[in-house]
Amino acid sequence: MKLLTKTNRYYLLLTTVLFALAGVALYYGLYAALRSEVEEQLSNARLHLERRAATGEALTATPFEYQLSVSPVPRPLGYRDTLLLDAQEQEMVPFRQFTFPLQVQGQPRWVTLRKSLVETDDVLGVVLTVLLTVLGLLLLGVVLLNRWLAHRLWAPFRHTLHTLRHYGVQENRVLTFPPVSTDEFAELNDELTRLSQRLVADYEAMREFTANAAHETQTPLAIMQAKLEQMLQLPELANPALAALTTDLYQATLRLSRLHQALTLLSKIENRQFAETAPLHLARLLREKAQQLQPLLDARALTLTLDLAAEPVGLRLHPGLADSLVHNLLQNAIKHNVRGGTIAVQLTPRALEVSNTGPAISGDPARFFERFQKHEAASASPGLGLSIVQQIGRYYGFPVSYTFEPATSRHTLRVRF
Amino acid sequence: MKLLLVEDEPALRTTLMDYLRQSGYVCEVAGSYEQAREKVKLYEYDCVVLDLTLPDGNGLDILRALKADGSRAGVLIISARAALDDRLAGLDLGADDYLTKPFHLAELNSRLRAIIRRRQFQGHHHIAFRDLLVWPEQAEVFVREQPLTLTRKEYDLLLFLLANPNRVLTKEAIAEHLCGDAVDSADSFDFIYTHLKNLRKKLQEKGADNYIRTMYGVGYKLSMD
Incomplete structure (x- = not known):
């Protein structure tokens, strides 16, 4: 997996979790704030009604009867949520209601004030949508920016990698890289250059060693072989016992030299000394x-x-x-x-x-x-x-x-x- | 036939020199790059037998100098370096042939003769041995003026023997000459025996003397007498 994909994956995970948490907090925060606003309005309306009742006036009739209902029988007091039918839209709509007792013209009454929560929901919806959209765009922006930056900033690294991939020590060449402005990559390139210098030196030493070892071993073998061949020409070699001894020696020499050649070839292949094709x-x-x-x-x-x-x-x-x-x-x-x-x-x-x-x-x-x-x-x-x-x-x-x-x-x- | 032998290893140099003189060449020696350099500048040779690894220089430079001077000398490289690249470099520079040390002396002689034949006689050369007459460029063999038909390997074998008359040629040297360095087990020498038997039979059918001698356990010899 690419480094970029890996970091992006963590970024995404973090932002998603943060988004989820922020979304939930935002939703409940806003919701609570809007509800307390509604409750404050209801409580203001109560004060207004109490003032009217104190002066002995009748409660005002409202054209929206669902906003105010008065009952001569006791009702549960306090704030609560309820659903009422909206006549226009023919659907149940959430309301916040506030019930309190009130002496109206000497009569005990239970007054219920209601306020629709539909507007609150709408506001919540708009705010959340805007915020989430902005956050989403931000996330996308960060990912794209990151990708672009990675592409630009990592370019020297990829170049180094490419150079390394096509580097063969048998070319007998020290690695060189174009100057890089990023410190870390410059350091990496410097180290690689130094490493390749050491490699080239070691390789050269090994190559020389193999060549010298081959030469130093082959020369005495060549002498032995030539001398033995000369020996076989001597008239004394008509003696079969002597001939057999010399022939055995001669054959062993040939065997040794063949073995040596094969081993030299093997080590040369292993040292990758056959660059030409x-x-x-x-x-x-x-x-x-x-x-x-x-x-x-x-x-x-x-x-x-x-x-x-x-x-x-x-x-x-x-x-x-x-x-x-x-x-x-x-x-x-x-x-x-x-x-x-x-x-x-x-x-x-x-x-x-x-x-x-x-x-x-x-x-x-x-x-x-x-x-x-x-x-x-x-x-x-x-x-x-x-x-x-x-x-x-x-x-x-x-x-x-x-x-x-x-x-x-x-x-x-x-x-x- | 004048040769220059360039070889830094004294033991090998004397052996090679003795052998080459026995084979009828006029052989001069050089033990170092400088000596060799001087000799090729001063004298003309028919062929230079050149070792590549010299203590004070690279034999390839002597080859370069020879070619730069437009020398007519043939060049046979002998080198312990089995490096295939050296072989290619030598042949690219105009060497006539290349032998890797260690080699069979008979093989060296056979290659030298081939080089000299190519360079000096341009095909107008024959080898006469007792009742045998061979025209190497045409690959024709006559026994007492009658043409003799040989297979390719029999002909190669005869030529190899003719290059080294009166010398014991080991089975190994013959086998290597005929099929490269493939021969490494004793039973593969059987084929030499077969080829020699056929060659002898063909020679005798034409009335040739029996001059291919078997040296028991060692090899064969083309006898002068």
């Missing part, structure tokens, strides 16, 4: 890779079918990562296959699906994406292929999923774009 022609890439891997397919008598009818449009990936993604998917399908099995690659505008025959694998499929997860513990492969696939998927926001069809014994890896 190029348009990806997935169908072409798949065809190229399939051709490259043909000898491996032949060696295991695998049949590869490519269904590349439609490819996703507008995909942009780092060329190296695209290559790695396709390579690892295909290699995985070859590695975990059975002799004479099949691999089916299906490309649609929404997804790339690689499925292969293969023995059922026990264990949690979610763990296949973890590092160093191997199907066979003794395998020479370090078990990083699917981790790389998943990391590349994560990097570009492509969900990668795995399914196994026990009936046909098919493993399917699916990358959705």
Whole structure:
């Protein structure tokens, strides 16, 4: 929920409660005031009548008999409300009446004075309507003003947010913001700029570290590999025992260097060091890779079918990562296959699906994406292929999923774009 | 064939130098950016094997200098930086090829030969080995003057062997040469065996000598004698 909506909600709640209370208080206050006014008028009329009675005059006859009635029999005394029929409007109308005893020409009489409350109601109605309308307009005005102000005052904040959303640390750029007049936002922007400076510095340091670590590790590996290859050329290597030892060393070196390359790639993806992108022609890439891997397919008598009818449009990936993604998917399908099995690659505008025959694998499929997860513990492969696939998927926001069809014994890896 | 090898790591430099001299190149070495800079300014080379990470400079600048001088030398980058961006930058600047350390020596030689072939002979070049004659640009192979039909992979394999005569080529180096770095389990080496068997059979059908030797457990060798 937006901040504005939230504050407005509280404003509205407060004003509504206040309005309700003020309305009730106003109504009863005004009503009481008007009634006491009516009562005062009635009491004035009584004084007038008493003065007349004291002089021994008869009570004046009034043309509106409902305003004054005189009775020779006692009536309840005091003020009370009553309803009388209005002859003109043919409806019951509220009256305030005042009954008091009076000696008229020596005779005890009970006089009742009445005054209509209809005018009072009308006045009350008008006053309340005017007041409530004004209050309502005020409320509306406050809400609108608030909204407009929020729109204006929060504009720099939204700009900051927009900048942050499109900020990637691998761009190697310190965040800058236009000057803002609101202190709080200026402070926020300053802090963000400082934060981004630190981030850029840290990122740069980490990038350098990864590059240096890769370099420092690869160099001795390269030396070992080259020396071992030279060693294999020596005539002494005709000795099978020596040849076996050297070959084992050589193979272990290759394995180590392959592992190192895969780990470096993974950490680089995690550090988001692949900012560059190029348009990806997935169908072409798949065809190229399939051709490259043909000898491996032949060696295991695998049949590869490519269904590349439609490819996703507008995909942009780092060329190296695209290559790695396709390579690892295909290699995985070859590695975990059975002799004479099949691999089916299906490309649609929404997804790339690689499925292969293969023995059922026990264990949690979610763990296949973890590092160093191997199907066979003794395998020479370090078990990083699917981790790389998943990391590349994560990097570009492509969900990668795995399914196994026990009936046909098919493993399917699916990358959705 | 004159080469300049730019590599700062002494152990790797001597190994590479020995290997390249054994393979018949005239090989000069430079251990630093400054040395390399001086040598490419003073002398002409057929090809420069260039390491990118040098203690006193970036190898890419040497590549830039070569290109700025309009040098005819081919450039093969060797770098421990597996950074894909470096590879792209190097190729963009006009390098002929790129090898990531660690690499197989045989692969280095095969790439060097391809570069030199492209640059120096413009296709008018053939490789002769005993009773074999190969025209690489046309991808034609003759055994005792009779044309030999090979599959793409068999041809690649033969060319790889011819680039490194009289050297033991490991199964790993051959596998990587033929299908990238996809090969990482022992049973995937079977295909090399199949391809070699077919290649040998085709050569023998045309009456070629049996000069592809199997070095048991290690790899194969194209024997000169």
